[in-house]
Amino acid sequence: MHTFLPKRMYRFRFFISLIVAILVISICSVSDAADPLPSWNDGQAKERIIAFVAEVTKEGGPNYVPSEDRIATFDQDGTTWVSHPIYAQAVFALDRVRELAPKHPEWKDEEPFKSVIAGDREAMTKFGESDWEIIIAATHTGMSTEDFEKIVKQWISNAKDPRWHRPYTELVYQPMIEVMDYLRANGFKTYVVTGGGQEFVRVYAQSVYGIPPEQIVGSSVLTKYEYRDGKPILLREPKVFFIDDKAGKAIGINLFIGKRPYAAFGNSTGDREMLEWTQAGDGKRLMMLVYHDDKEREYAYGPAGGLPDTHVGTFSQALMDEAKKNGWIVISMKNDWKRIFKFE
Amino acid sequence: MHTFLPKRMYRFRFFISLIVAILVISICSVSDAADPLPSWNDGQAKERIIAFVAEVTKEGGPNYVPSEDRIATFDQDGTTWVSHPIYAQAVFALDRVRELAPKHPEWKDEEPFKSVIAGDREAMTKFGESDWEIIIAATHTGMSTEDFEKIVKQWISNAKDPRWHRPYTELVYQPMIEVMDYLRANGFKTYVVTGGGQEFVRVYAQSVYGIPPEQIVGSSVLTKYEYRDGKPILLREPKVFFIDDKAGKAIGINLFIGKRPYAAFGNSTGDREMLEWTQAGDGKRLMMLVYHDDKEREYAYGPAGGLPDTHVGTFSQALMDEAKKNGWIVISMKNDWKRIFKFE
Numbered sequence: 217m218h219t220f221l222p223k224r225m226y227r228f229r230f231f232i233s234l235i236v237a238i239l240v241i242s243i244c245s246v247s248d249a250a251d252p253l254p255s256w257n258d259g260q261a262k263e264r265i266i267a268f269v270a271e272v273t274k275e276g277g278p279n280y281v282p283s284e285d286r287i288a289t290f291d292q293d294g295t296t297w298v299s300h301p302i303y304a305q306a307v308f309a310l311d312r313v314r315e316l317a318p319k320h321p322e323w324k325d326e327e328p329f330k331s332v333i334a335g336d337r338e339a340m341t342k343f344g345e346s347d348w349e350i351i352i353a354a355t356h357t358g359m360s361t362e363d364f365e366k367i368v369k370q371w372i373s374n375a376k377d378p379r380w381h382r383p384y385t386e387l388v389y390q391p392m393i394e395v396m397d398y399l400r401a402n403g404f405k406t407y408v409v410t411g412g413g414q415e416f417v418r419v420y421a422q423s424v425y426g427i428p429p430e431q432i433v434g435s436s437v438l439t440k441y442e443y444r445d446g447k448p449i450l451l452r453e454p455k456v457f458f459i460d461d462k463a464g465k466a467i468g469i470n471l472f473i474g475k476r477p478y479a480a481f482g483n484s485t486g487d488r489e490m491l492e493w494t495q496a497g498d499g500k501r502l503m504m505l506v507y508h509d510d511k512e513r514e515y516a517y518g519p520a521g522g523l524p525d526t527h528v529g530t531f532s533q534a535l536m537d538e539a540k541k542n543g544w545i546v547i548s549m550k551n552d553w554k555r556i557f558k559f560e
Numbered sequence: 561m562h563t564f565l566p567k568r569m570y571r572f573r574f575f576i577s578l579i580v581a582i583l584v585i586s587i588c589s590v591s592d593a594a595d596p597l598p599s600w601n602d603g604q605a606k607e608r609i610i611a612f613v614a615e616v617t618k619e620g621g622p623n624y625v626p627s628e629d630r631i632a633t634f635d636q637d638g639t640t641w642v643s644h645p646i647y648a649q650a651v652f653a654l655d656r657v658r659e660l661a662p663k664h665p666e667w668k669d670e671e672p673f674k675s676v677i678a679g680d681r682e683a684m685t686k687f688g689e690s691d692w693e694i695i696i697a698a699t700h701t702g703m704s705t706e707d708f709e710k711i712v713k714q715w716i717s718n719a720k721d722p723r724w725h726r727p728y729t730e731l732v733y734q735p736m737i738e739v740m741d742y743l744r745a746n747g748f749k750t751y752v753v754t755g756g757g758q759e760f761v762r763v764y765a766q767s768v769y770g771i772p773p774e775q776i777v778g779s780s781v782l783t784k785y786e787y788r789d790g791k792p793i794l795l796r797e798p799k800v801f802f803i804d805d806k807a808g809k810a811i812g813i814n815l816f817i818g819k820r821p822y823a824a825f826g827n828s829t830g831d832r833e834m835l836e837w838t839q840a841g842d843g844k845r846l847m848m849l850v851y852h853d854d855k856e857r858e859y860a861y862g863p864a865g866g867l868p869d870t871h872v873g874t875f876s877q878a879l880m881d882e883a884k885k886n887g888w889i890v891i892s893m894k895n896d897w898k899r900i901f902k903f904e
Binding site for chain 2 (some may be wrong): 284311361405414417418422428429430432439440441447448450457466467470471472473474475489492493496529
């Protein structure tokens with residue numbers, strides 16, 4: 217009995233440890249299964265996402281969607297990453313003007329280059345569409361698609377946002393990354409549908425969002441098939457080919473995907489038609505808009521709800537009214553998001 | 561023993577049957593594994609496809625390609641299905657002219673409609689680009705994308721080819737279907753890259769080729785976001801948006817896929833740049849051209865190799881010379897394909 221008891225005790229302890237381990241694993245699994253969106257606070261927005269996924273994946277249910285039709289589209293700037301005070305791609309363009317300036321001495325006296333080189337922030341905030349067109353042409357075209365990819369890759373690995381002092385690719389919204397992961401885990405194919413440059417976003421979308429190049433729908437310039445040293449290249453030309461914004465988002469979705477999304481996420485008037493187009497389909501659809509009402513942790517702008525107006529990702533009162541009327545879910549960054557960035 | 565022997569015999573027979581069954585299953589499996597392309601005759605074309613797949617999928621090998629980069633592009637007309645004497649989509653357009661004619665009495669006196677309505681084959685074979693533009697505008701535009709889909713769906717389910725008296729969707733080349741299946745089984749994503757209409761091909765590509773709408777790259781018209789009874793539609797406008805032919809195929813591949821193919825299949829001068837663009841990438845690539853040299857079982861045209869000239873899927877001598885120079889594999893329909901159609 218002397219040797220028997222300890223052995224029995226040992227077995228008993230082992231048994232208890234096993235039970236504890238099983239319990240811990242079960243709790244973790246239950247907690248994972250119960251909360252696929254841990255960076256979201258409990259509330260209507262989170263509930264609606266989870267209810268939507270449950271409905272469209274329930275085989276035999278009235279709103280079941282076969283997996284090949286499960287398409288979700290995400291705007292990028294202001295929806296999946298920070299777009300204030302100016303778009304990351306605009307920062308890229310301005311950085312590139314300064315980098316190219318030594319080769320263009322005439323830019324010192326030519327607007328809009330002059331203000332960029334002088335670092336005149338006041339003047340730059342007033343740049344209109346034609347100024348940006350000149351800047352985009354000078355910085356985004358005249359090279360092959362392969363060279364452009366290299367240039368963007370280098371910039372995106374080095375550039376840092378002035379507020380958080382982090383790469384732009386870290387300024388992605390963790391709650392939206394969780395939504396993307398959650399949708400993909402439920403058979404959805406996720407797309408970026410951005411007013412920004414298709415070839416710009418393609419460079420980092422796989423590593424940042426887990427979204428491959430063929431699932432990036434964006435704005436583009438014309439390309440021309442040419443030869444350099446006997447090898448074919450695609451030369452980026454200073455001519456707009458497609459603007460993937462506003463009605464262009466519905467057009468782009470039809471052109472590139474050929475299927476109507478079941479879920480669409482945006483944050484500004486540029487996303488209105490994408491949400492409207494999504495909702496116009498049959499069955500259950502999910503339309504969501506990120507509302508930037510968190511000055512402390514990110515930015516606050518509208519002008520909807522009396523927040524400061526902006527040209528960068530405008531959320532108008534008309535859009536807010538339409539969202540309410542149509543049942544589109546407005547995500548309050550302040551209230552709905554427990555955590556905004558992964559690094560927090 | 562009287563009852564024992566029959567039972568033993570029974571067991572023995574059962575045992576023999578089992579062995580035979582296992583042998584049959586094994587032989588079938590081995591034969592399947594050894595021949596993923598049963599409709600191909602043994603020869604260089606078949607060997608090269610199999611060798612290519614083995615090389616790019618061999619982990620650790622010098623030509624290994626990660627699965628996310630395994631892109632294969634297929635031209636459609638003349639490459640995956642019959643395109644002679646005229647393209648199926650052209651037949652659709654002509655059928656539709658006749659269907660719409662009662663609503664357009666003026667067409668009786670207006671070319672090119674007059675010849676179409678009169679069934680003047682001689683005149684129709686002489687139609688130039690501008691005639692076809694008028695016909696395409698009259699038959700492919702002015703309706704919503706959804707209505708166009710319905711029209712194509714109905715036509716494709718009813719129309720029959722005059723030679724085989726079968727739906728066009730049965731006139732697909734079984735050897736190419738096997739190549740698509742074989743590539744997909746080896747981690748490839750397969751795309752149609754066609755000079756034909758993107759929205760036309762999307763209607764049947766899933767059921768015919770196993771290729772979903774988002775993997776169809778083709779020519780397209782402008783669409784306009786509009787409202788009908790308060791609901792948004794995309795109206796097909798009589799303006800060309802993109803021509804996915806010749807250099808347009810390389811441009812379209814970059815635009816829609818954003819990755820360079822590792823394998824490309826074509827049959828005519830319209831596919832030259834797609835193959836050139838494919839080959840210009842690093843590592844092992846597979847470029848193939850279908851050569852229609854089988855008058856008995858399908859059609860014979862070139863003019864390469866002295867076959868009759870044609871405007872529909874021209875395989876010029878210059879293309880043949882380039883193929884030889886660049887190591888592109890020319891598939892002889894007559895010699896390389898054991899079976900052309902599934903219904904044979």
